[in-house]
Amino acid sequence: RTRVGVLLSGRGSNMIALVEASRAANCPYEVVLVASDKPEAAGIAWAKAEGIATFALSPRGLGKPAFEAAIDRALRDAAVDVIALAGYMRLLSDGFVAAWRDRIVNIHPSLLPKYKGLETHARAIAAGDATGGCSVHLVTEELDGGVVLGQAEVPILPADDADALANRVLAAEHALYPRTLAEFVTR
Ligand code: GAR
Secondary structure, three states, X not given: OEEEEEEEOOOOHHHHHHHHHHOOOOOOEEEEEEEEOOOOOHHHHHHHHOOOOEEEOOOOOOOHHHXXXXXXXXXXXXXXXXXXXXXXXXXXXXXXXXXXXXXXXXXXXXXXXXXXXXXXXXXXXXXXXXXXXXXXXXXXXXXXXXXXXXXXXXXXXXXXXXXXHHHHHHHHHHHXXXXXXXXXXXX
């Protein structure tokens, strides 16, 4: 099975969806490490409680090169094949992306190429879009710019605020990410 390292910064609901899907006998990947730039992230506590290896390090006071070198070392020590970003809210440097070329995937809460970056749901509502959604894509040096591997679409309802839409999209993320990651590692 392909060895996946998940990077996250917070709640970790997408990481949980990946781990739960990986428990199916025929799943082609396993989550061997959950790493974070936020030692207090809820996702780190969940992974620990499940007995999954974790690595958490704040970049504060370290500087980006040393921080990324430590993350890179942890991923390599765990013999990670593919990195899955799951709510990882920090930009990876060009050097890190190049070192893991075509081996980093991300889930983004919009129908790319629409709404790269932050506040995706508020922007989709403000634009009057009839649908929103999420995308799993390869990570390149361009923010949210790599080739799209899979997408799921949900309706935007007249009463939606950004939180209501985010919740509907999040449910779609939890189905899309495990399926797309499984396809990606068996491509
Ligand atoms: C998810 O909605 C994910 O798509 C988004 O953050 C949330 C993380 O939730 N990612 C980004 O905005 C990346 N720029 P989770 O921690 O519960 O998986």
